[in-house]
Amino acid sequence: MGADIALYMIGLLIVLILMGIHIGIALGICSALGVFLMMGSIDVAMSIIGSTAYESIRSHLFAVIPLFVLMGDFVSKSGAAGDLYRICDRALKHLPGRLAVSTVAGNTVFAAVTGVSIASAAAFSRIAYPEMVRIGYKREYALGAVAGSACLGMLIPPSILLIVWAILTEMSVGALFIAGVLPGILLALLFIGYCVVAAIRNPEIAPRAQREVELTRSESISELIGGLGIAALIALVIGGIWGGLFTPTEAAGFGAMGALLLGVIKGMRGPEIMQAIYNAGKTTAPIMFLLISASMYSRLLALGGAVNTINGLFLGLGVEPWMVIVLMAIIWLLLGMLIDSVSIILLTVPIFAPIALQLGVHPMAFAIFGVLIIEAGLLTPPFGLLVYTVKGSVPDRSVTLGMIFRGAVPYWILILVAATTVLLVPELASWLPSVAF
Helix, strand or coil, X not given: CHHHHHHHHHHHHHHHHHCCCCHHHHHHHHHHHHHHHXXXXXXXXHHHHHHHHHHHHCCHHHHHHHHHHHHHHHHHHHCHXXXXXXHHHHHCCCCCCHHHHHHHHHHHHHHHHHCCHHHHHHHHHHXXXXXXXXXXXXXXXXXXXXXXXXXXXXXXXXXXXXXXXXXXXXXCHHHHHHHCHHHHHHHHHHHHHHHHHHHHXXXXXXXXXXXXXXXXXXXXXXXXXXXXXXXXXXXXXXXXXXXXXXXXXXXXHHHHHHHHHHHHHCCCCHHHHHHHHXXXXXXXXXXXXXXXXXXXXXXHHXXXXXXXXXXXXXXXXXXXXXXXXXXXXXXXXXHHCCCCHHHHHHHHHHHHHHHHHHCCCCHHHHHHHHHHHHHHHCCCCCCCHHHHHHHHHCCCCCCCHHHHHHHHHHHHHHHHHHHHHHHHCCHHHHHHHHHHC
Protein backbone atom coordinates (compact mmCIF):
# COMPACT_ATOMS: atom_id res chain seq x y z
CA MET A 1 0.00 0.00 0.00
CA GLY A 2 2.85 2.38 0.87
CA ALA A 3 4.40 1.97 -2.59
CA ASP A 4 1.03 2.69 -4.21
CA ILE A 5 0.64 5.89 -2.19
CA ALA A 6 4.17 7.01 -3.08
CA LEU A 7 3.52 6.38 -6.78
CA TYR A 8 0.24 8.31 -6.57
CA MET A 9 2.12 11.19 -4.99
CA ILE A 10 4.66 11.14 -7.83
CA GLY A 11 1.76 11.39 -10.26
CA LEU A 12 0.26 14.25 -8.25
CA LEU A 13 3.67 15.95 -8.23
CA ILE A 14 3.84 15.85 -12.03
CA VAL A 15 0.31 17.29 -12.28
CA LEU A 16 1.12 20.12 -9.88
CA ILE A 17 4.30 21.01 -11.79
CA LEU A 18 2.41 21.05 -15.11
CA MET A 19 -0.16 23.35 -13.48
CA GLY A 20 2.63 25.82 -12.82
CA ILE A 21 2.99 25.37 -9.07
CA HIS A 22 6.53 26.01 -7.82
CA ILE A 23 8.51 22.79 -7.69
CA GLY A 24 9.52 23.25 -4.04
CA ILE A 25 5.92 23.81 -2.92
CA ALA A 26 4.73 20.86 -5.00
CA LEU A 27 7.39 18.62 -3.42
CA GLY A 28 6.39 19.74 0.07
CA ILE A 29 2.66 19.20 -0.53
CA CYS A 30 3.11 15.73 -2.00
CA SER A 31 5.58 14.67 0.69
CA ALA A 32 3.36 15.81 3.56
CA LEU A 33 0.20 14.34 2.05
CA GLY A 34 1.88 11.04 1.17
CA VAL A 35 3.40 10.54 4.64
CA PHE A 36 0.05 11.43 6.24
CA LEU A 37 -1.77 8.82 4.13
CA MET A 38 0.86 6.21 5.07
CA MET A 39 0.94 6.98 8.79
CA GLY A 40 -2.74 7.80 9.25
CA SER A 41 -1.89 10.61 11.69
CA ILE A 42 -1.23 14.26 10.95
CA ASP A 43 0.93 14.62 14.07
CA VAL A 44 3.18 11.71 13.13
CA ALA A 45 3.40 12.92 9.53
CA MET A 46 4.39 16.45 10.56
CA SER A 47 6.94 15.07 13.02
CA ILE A 48 8.59 12.92 10.33
CA ILE A 49 8.55 15.69 7.74
CA GLY A 50 9.83 18.29 10.21
CA SER A 51 12.70 16.15 11.49
CA THR A 52 13.67 15.27 7.91
CA ALA A 53 13.81 18.93 6.91
CA TYR A 54 15.81 19.85 10.02
CA GLU A 55 18.33 17.05 9.64
CA SER A 56 18.88 17.85 5.97
CA ILE A 57 19.49 21.58 6.39
CA ARG A 58 21.85 21.23 9.36
CA SER A 59 24.33 19.18 7.31
CA HIS A 60 27.64 21.02 6.89
CA LEU A 61 27.60 20.09 3.20
CA PHE A 62 24.82 22.62 2.64
CA ALA A 63 27.29 25.42 3.42
CA VAL A 64 29.20 24.54 0.27
CA ILE A 65 26.50 25.95 -2.02
CA PRO A 66 26.19 29.54 -0.68
CA LEU A 67 29.95 29.87 -0.26
CA PHE A 68 30.77 28.80 -3.82
CA VAL A 69 27.96 30.99 -5.19
CA LEU A 70 29.35 33.92 -3.18
CA MET A 71 32.83 33.24 -4.56
CA GLY A 72 31.46 33.35 -8.10
CA ASP A 73 29.57 36.59 -7.47
CA PHE A 74 32.65 38.30 -6.05
CA VAL A 75 34.67 37.27 -9.11
CA SER A 76 31.90 38.35 -11.49
CA LYS A 77 31.49 41.76 -9.83
CA SER A 78 35.24 42.36 -9.75
CA GLY A 79 35.51 42.49 -13.55
CA ALA A 80 37.95 39.57 -13.60
CA ALA A 81 35.77 37.79 -16.20
CA GLY A 82 36.50 40.56 -18.69
CA ASP A 83 40.21 40.36 -17.92
CA LEU A 84 40.16 36.62 -18.49
CA TYR A 85 38.37 36.99 -21.83
CA ARG A 86 40.85 39.56 -23.12
CA ILE A 87 43.83 37.44 -22.04
CA CYS A 88 42.39 34.42 -23.87
CA ASP A 89 41.69 36.60 -26.91
CA ARG A 90 45.30 37.72 -27.24
CA ALA A 91 46.68 34.25 -26.53
CA LEU A 92 44.57 32.71 -29.30
CA LYS A 93 44.82 35.50 -31.87
CA HIS A 94 46.04 33.24 -34.70
CA LEU A 95 43.07 30.84 -34.55
CA PRO A 96 40.11 31.18 -36.94
CA GLY A 97 37.03 32.30 -35.02
CA ARG A 98 39.32 33.37 -32.21
CA LEU A 99 36.75 35.48 -30.32
CA ALA A 100 34.35 32.53 -30.17
CA VAL A 101 37.24 30.29 -29.10
CA SER A 102 38.22 32.89 -26.49
CA THR A 103 34.65 32.86 -25.21
CA VAL A 104 34.77 29.08 -24.77
CA ALA A 105 38.25 29.21 -23.19
CA GLY A 106 37.24 32.06 -20.90
CA ASN A 107 34.07 30.27 -19.84
CA THR A 108 36.07 27.11 -19.17
CA VAL A 109 38.30 28.91 -16.70
CA PHE A 110 35.52 31.16 -15.36
CA ALA A 111 33.40 28.06 -14.68
CA ALA A 112 36.09 26.85 -12.28
CA VAL A 113 35.36 29.75 -9.92
CA THR A 114 31.62 30.30 -10.40
CA GLY A 115 29.86 26.94 -10.44
CA VAL A 116 26.75 28.59 -11.88
CA SER A 117 26.13 28.68 -15.63
CA ILE A 118 23.82 31.68 -15.38
CA ALA A 119 26.67 33.82 -14.05
CA SER A 120 28.87 32.82 -16.98
CA ALA A 121 26.10 33.45 -19.51
CA ALA A 122 25.32 36.88 -18.09
CA ALA A 123 28.98 37.93 -17.87
CA PHE A 124 30.06 36.85 -21.36
CA SER A 125 26.85 38.13 -22.97
CA ARG A 126 27.98 41.62 -21.98
CA ILE A 127 31.71 41.10 -22.55
CA ALA A 128 32.18 38.80 -25.54
CA TYR A 129 29.05 39.30 -27.66
CA PRO A 130 29.47 43.07 -28.29
CA GLU A 131 33.11 42.57 -29.31
CA MET A 132 32.23 39.76 -31.75
CA VAL A 133 29.44 41.82 -33.32
CA ARG A 134 31.71 44.89 -33.55
CA ILE A 135 34.21 42.93 -35.67
CA GLY A 136 31.47 41.48 -37.86
CA TYR A 137 30.78 38.00 -36.51
CA LYS A 138 27.47 36.49 -37.52
CA ARG A 139 25.10 36.98 -34.60
CA GLU A 140 23.89 33.37 -34.38
CA TYR A 141 27.49 32.13 -34.29
CA ALA A 142 28.38 34.63 -31.56
CA LEU A 143 25.26 33.96 -29.49
CA GLY A 144 25.75 30.21 -29.77
CA ALA A 145 29.31 30.51 -28.46
CA VAL A 146 28.13 32.49 -25.43
CA ALA A 147 25.13 30.31 -24.57
CA GLY A 148 26.76 26.97 -25.38
CA SER A 149 30.01 27.52 -23.52
CA ALA A 150 28.16 28.80 -20.43
CA CYS A 151 27.01 25.19 -19.90
CA LEU A 152 30.54 24.39 -18.76
CA GLY A 153 29.71 26.05 -15.44
CA MET A 154 27.46 23.12 -14.56
CA LEU A 155 30.18 20.52 -15.09
CA ILE A 156 33.59 21.98 -14.30
CA PRO A 157 34.05 22.15 -10.51
CA PRO A 158 32.89 23.74 -8.31
CA SER A 159 29.52 22.85 -9.85
CA ILE A 160 26.27 23.44 -7.98
CA LEU A 161 24.68 20.49 -9.80
CA LEU A 162 27.48 18.15 -8.70
CA ILE A 163 27.07 19.35 -5.09
CA VAL A 164 23.33 18.65 -5.19
CA TRP A 165 23.94 15.25 -6.82
CA ALA A 166 26.48 14.36 -4.12
CA ILE A 167 24.10 15.38 -1.32
CA LEU A 168 21.25 13.27 -2.74
CA THR A 169 23.35 10.16 -3.40
CA GLU A 170 25.65 10.51 -0.35
CA MET A 171 28.69 10.53 -2.64
CA SER A 172 31.84 12.53 -1.92
CA VAL A 173 31.54 16.13 -3.12
CA GLY A 174 35.31 16.34 -3.56
CA ALA A 175 35.44 13.13 -5.60
CA LEU A 176 32.60 14.31 -7.86
CA PHE A 177 34.37 17.63 -8.35
CA ILE A 178 37.53 15.87 -9.51
CA ALA A 179 35.43 13.53 -11.67
CA GLY A 180 34.14 16.52 -13.62
CA VAL A 181 37.57 17.82 -14.62
CA LEU A 182 38.44 15.55 -17.58
CA PRO A 183 34.88 15.48 -19.04
CA GLY A 184 34.80 19.27 -18.66
CA ILE A 185 38.05 19.63 -20.58
CA LEU A 186 36.78 17.18 -23.23
CA LEU A 187 33.60 19.22 -23.69
CA ALA A 188 35.55 22.47 -23.90
CA LEU A 189 37.82 20.98 -26.58
CA LEU A 190 34.78 19.81 -28.56
CA PHE A 191 33.33 23.33 -28.37
CA ILE A 192 36.63 24.89 -29.45
CA GLY A 193 36.94 22.41 -32.30
CA TYR A 194 33.48 23.36 -33.55
CA CYS A 195 34.25 27.10 -33.37
CA VAL A 196 37.45 26.68 -35.39
CA VAL A 197 36.02 24.29 -37.99
CA ALA A 198 32.91 26.44 -38.50
CA ALA A 199 35.09 29.54 -39.00
CA ILE A 200 37.35 27.72 -41.49
CA ARG A 201 34.40 26.34 -43.48
CA ASN A 202 32.64 29.69 -43.60
CA PRO A 203 35.03 32.61 -42.94
CA GLU A 204 32.16 35.10 -43.30
CA ILE A 205 30.68 34.13 -39.93
CA ALA A 206 33.94 35.02 -38.12
CA PRO A 207 36.04 37.66 -39.92
CA ARG A 208 39.48 38.44 -38.53
CA ALA A 209 40.06 41.70 -36.67
CA GLN A 210 41.99 44.22 -38.75
CA ARG A 211 43.73 45.94 -35.85
CA GLU A 212 44.65 45.02 -32.30
CA VAL A 213 43.65 47.36 -29.46
CA GLU A 214 46.65 48.65 -27.54
CA LEU A 215 46.38 48.67 -23.74
CA THR A 216 47.77 51.27 -21.40
CA ARG A 217 50.15 50.21 -18.65
CA SER A 218 47.46 50.47 -15.96
CA GLU A 219 45.00 48.45 -18.07
CA SER A 220 47.62 45.75 -18.61
CA ILE A 221 48.37 45.54 -14.89
CA SER A 222 44.66 45.37 -13.99
CA GLU A 223 44.09 42.67 -16.60
CA LEU A 224 47.06 40.67 -15.32
CA ILE A 225 45.80 40.90 -11.74
CA GLY A 226 42.38 39.62 -12.81
CA GLY A 227 43.79 36.72 -14.81
CA LEU A 228 46.32 35.66 -12.18
CA GLY A 229 43.70 36.09 -9.45
CA ILE A 230 41.35 33.63 -11.13
CA ALA A 231 44.22 31.18 -11.67
CA ALA A 232 45.13 31.47 -7.98
CA LEU A 233 41.53 30.83 -6.92
CA ILE A 234 41.35 27.69 -9.09
CA ALA A 235 44.63 26.44 -7.62
CA LEU A 236 43.39 27.19 -4.10
CA VAL A 237 39.99 25.52 -4.42
CA ILE A 238 40.55 22.59 -6.79
CA GLY A 239 44.16 22.04 -5.79
CA GLY A 240 43.26 22.19 -2.11
CA ILE A 241 40.53 19.57 -2.51
CA TRP A 242 42.65 17.37 -4.77
CA GLY A 243 45.67 17.61 -2.48
CA GLY A 244 43.63 16.76 0.61
CA LEU A 245 44.35 20.13 2.25
CA PHE A 246 40.68 21.14 2.46
CA THR A 247 37.29 19.54 2.60
CA PRO A 248 34.93 20.97 -0.05
CA THR A 249 33.28 23.13 2.62
CA GLU A 250 36.62 24.54 3.78
CA ALA A 251 37.71 25.08 0.16
CA ALA A 252 34.50 27.02 -0.47
CA GLY A 253 35.19 29.24 2.53
CA PHE A 254 38.77 29.96 1.51
CA GLY A 255 37.61 30.48 -2.07
CA ALA A 256 35.04 33.07 -1.00
CA MET A 257 37.66 34.93 1.06
CA GLY A 258 40.14 34.80 -1.83
CA ALA A 259 37.52 36.09 -4.27
CA LEU A 260 36.68 38.94 -1.89
CA LEU A 261 40.36 39.85 -1.69
CA LEU A 262 40.63 39.78 -5.49
CA GLY A 263 37.55 42.00 -5.74
CA VAL A 264 38.99 44.55 -3.31
CA ILE A 265 42.30 44.62 -5.22
CA LYS A 266 40.32 45.13 -8.45
CA GLY A 267 38.46 48.10 -6.96
CA MET A 268 35.32 46.62 -5.39
CA ARG A 269 34.09 48.62 -2.42
CA GLY A 270 31.20 48.47 0.03
CA PRO A 271 28.24 48.84 -2.37
CA GLU A 272 29.62 46.30 -4.87
CA ILE A 273 30.50 43.84 -2.09
CA MET A 274 27.01 44.09 -0.58
CA GLN A 275 25.46 43.67 -4.04
CA ALA A 276 27.50 40.49 -4.60
CA ILE A 277 26.36 39.13 -1.20
CA TYR A 278 22.75 40.02 -2.01
CA ASN A 279 22.97 38.30 -5.42
CA ALA A 280 24.48 35.20 -3.82
CA GLY A 281 21.58 35.10 -1.37
CA LYS A 282 19.04 35.42 -4.17
CA THR A 283 20.68 32.52 -6.02
CA THR A 284 21.16 30.30 -2.96
CA ALA A 285 17.83 30.66 -1.16
CA PRO A 286 15.68 28.91 -3.81
CA ILE A 287 18.23 26.09 -4.08
CA MET A 288 18.24 25.55 -0.32
CA PHE A 289 14.44 25.54 -0.23
CA LEU A 290 14.40 22.97 -3.02
CA LEU A 291 16.91 20.79 -1.19
CA ILE A 292 14.79 20.83 1.98
CA SER A 293 11.64 19.88 0.09
CA ALA A 294 13.59 17.26 -1.89
CA SER A 295 14.79 15.62 1.32
CA MET A 296 11.13 15.28 2.36
CA TYR A 297 10.34 13.82 -1.06
CA SER A 298 13.18 11.30 -0.65
CA ARG A 299 11.80 10.31 2.76
CA LEU A 300 8.39 9.70 1.18
CA LEU A 301 9.96 7.45 -1.47
CA ALA A 302 11.90 5.56 1.20
CA LEU A 303 8.91 5.05 3.51
CA GLY A 304 6.72 3.84 0.67
CA GLY A 305 9.33 1.65 -0.98
CA ALA A 306 8.61 3.45 -4.25
CA VAL A 307 12.24 3.32 -5.36
CA ASN A 308 12.23 -0.48 -5.27
CA THR A 309 8.92 -0.57 -7.13
CA ILE A 310 10.15 1.77 -9.86
CA ASN A 311 13.42 -0.15 -10.04
CA GLY A 312 11.43 -3.30 -10.64
CA LEU A 313 9.47 -1.59 -13.42
CA PHE A 314 12.61 -0.37 -15.18
CA LEU A 315 14.58 -3.57 -14.73
CA GLY A 316 11.58 -5.70 -15.62
CA LEU A 317 11.22 -4.18 -19.08
CA GLY A 318 13.33 -6.99 -20.47
CA VAL A 319 15.53 -4.65 -22.51
CA GLU A 320 19.27 -4.09 -22.69
CA PRO A 321 20.78 -1.92 -19.93
CA TRP A 322 21.77 0.79 -22.43
CA MET A 323 18.13 1.14 -23.45
CA VAL A 324 17.18 1.90 -19.84
CA ILE A 325 19.92 4.57 -19.72
CA VAL A 326 18.64 6.06 -22.98
CA LEU A 327 15.13 6.17 -21.48
CA MET A 328 16.50 8.08 -18.49
CA ALA A 329 18.27 10.51 -20.83
CA ILE A 330 15.06 11.11 -22.77
CA ILE A 331 13.20 11.81 -19.52
CA TRP A 332 15.91 14.28 -18.50
CA LEU A 333 15.75 16.08 -21.84
CA LEU A 334 11.94 16.29 -21.70
CA LEU A 335 12.08 17.65 -18.16
CA GLY A 336 14.72 20.13 -19.32
CA MET A 337 12.07 21.70 -21.55
CA LEU A 338 9.91 22.45 -18.53
CA ILE A 339 11.88 22.93 -15.31
CA ASP A 340 15.33 24.00 -14.13
CA SER A 341 18.35 21.74 -13.69
CA VAL A 342 18.42 21.57 -9.89
CA SER A 343 14.75 20.57 -9.83
CA ILE A 344 15.38 17.85 -12.41
CA ILE A 345 18.13 16.36 -10.25
CA LEU A 346 15.98 16.54 -7.12
CA LEU A 347 13.08 14.79 -8.84
CA THR A 348 14.92 12.03 -10.67
CA VAL A 349 18.28 11.21 -9.10
CA PRO A 350 16.86 9.47 -5.97
CA ILE A 351 15.14 7.09 -8.40
CA PHE A 352 17.60 6.85 -11.30
CA ALA A 353 20.88 6.53 -9.39
CA PRO A 354 20.00 3.18 -7.69
CA ILE A 355 18.77 1.79 -11.01
CA ALA A 356 22.03 2.73 -12.76
CA LEU A 357 24.00 1.13 -9.94
CA GLN A 358 22.06 -2.13 -10.36
CA LEU A 359 22.72 -1.99 -14.11
CA GLY A 360 26.44 -1.91 -13.38
CA VAL A 361 27.07 1.69 -14.44
CA HIS A 362 29.94 3.34 -12.56
CA PRO A 363 28.36 5.88 -10.16
CA MET A 364 30.91 8.61 -11.01
CA ALA A 365 30.40 8.14 -14.75
CA PHE A 366 26.62 8.10 -14.31
CA ALA A 367 26.74 11.35 -12.29
CA ILE A 368 28.76 13.12 -14.98
CA PHE A 369 26.57 11.63 -17.72
CA GLY A 370 23.46 12.85 -15.93
CA VAL A 371 24.80 16.36 -15.40
CA LEU A 372 25.79 16.57 -19.07
CA ILE A 373 22.35 15.49 -20.26
CA ILE A 374 20.71 17.92 -17.83
CA GLU A 375 23.10 20.61 -19.13
CA ALA A 376 21.67 20.02 -22.58
CA GLY A 377 18.28 20.92 -21.11
CA LEU A 378 19.64 24.41 -20.45
CA LEU A 379 19.73 24.90 -24.23
CA THR A 380 16.55 22.99 -25.08
CA PRO A 381 13.40 24.93 -26.10
CA PRO A 382 10.98 26.07 -24.84
CA PHE A 383 12.56 26.47 -21.35
CA GLY A 384 16.27 26.79 -22.17
CA LEU A 385 17.25 28.75 -19.07
CA LEU A 386 20.63 29.80 -20.51
CA VAL A 387 18.99 30.99 -23.70
CA TYR A 388 16.68 33.29 -21.75
CA THR A 389 19.62 34.49 -19.64
CA VAL A 390 21.58 35.44 -22.77
CA LYS A 391 18.51 37.12 -24.27
CA GLY A 392 18.10 39.27 -21.17
CA SER A 393 21.81 40.08 -20.85
CA VAL A 394 23.04 40.96 -24.36
CA PRO A 395 23.07 44.71 -25.04
CA ASP A 396 21.23 44.17 -28.34
CA ARG A 397 17.45 44.38 -28.29
CA SER A 398 17.16 43.00 -31.83
CA VAL A 399 18.39 39.56 -30.70
CA THR A 400 15.59 36.98 -30.68
CA LEU A 401 15.26 33.70 -28.81
CA GLY A 402 15.21 31.90 -32.15
CA MET A 403 18.67 33.25 -33.01
CA ILE A 404 20.11 32.00 -29.75
CA PHE A 405 18.46 28.58 -29.99
CA ARG A 406 19.72 28.12 -33.57
CA GLY A 407 23.23 29.19 -32.62
CA ALA A 408 23.25 26.82 -29.64
CA VAL A 409 22.16 23.68 -31.56
CA PRO A 410 25.75 22.51 -32.38
CA TYR A 411 26.71 22.88 -28.72
CA TRP A 412 23.62 20.91 -27.67
CA ILE A 413 24.70 18.08 -29.99
CA LEU A 414 28.28 18.16 -28.69
CA ILE A 415 27.06 17.93 -25.10
CA LEU A 416 25.23 14.72 -26.01
CA VAL A 417 28.39 13.43 -27.72
CA ALA A 418 30.43 14.13 -24.57
CA ALA A 419 27.79 12.46 -22.37
CA THR A 420 27.81 9.33 -24.52
CA THR A 421 31.62 9.26 -24.47
CA VAL A 422 31.70 9.40 -20.66
CA LEU A 423 29.24 6.53 -20.46
CA LEU A 424 31.24 4.42 -22.94
CA VAL A 425 34.60 5.33 -21.35
CA PRO A 426 33.80 5.65 -17.62
CA GLU A 427 37.50 6.10 -16.83
CA LEU A 428 37.11 9.71 -18.01
CA ALA A 429 35.12 10.31 -14.83
CA SER A 430 36.56 7.70 -12.48
CA TRP A 431 40.32 7.84 -13.09
CA LEU A 432 41.20 11.18 -11.46
CA PRO A 433 39.10 10.50 -8.30
CA SER A 434 40.77 7.10 -7.94
CA VAL A 435 44.16 8.81 -8.05
CA ALA A 436 43.23 11.73 -5.78
CA PHE A 437 41.22 9.87 -3.11
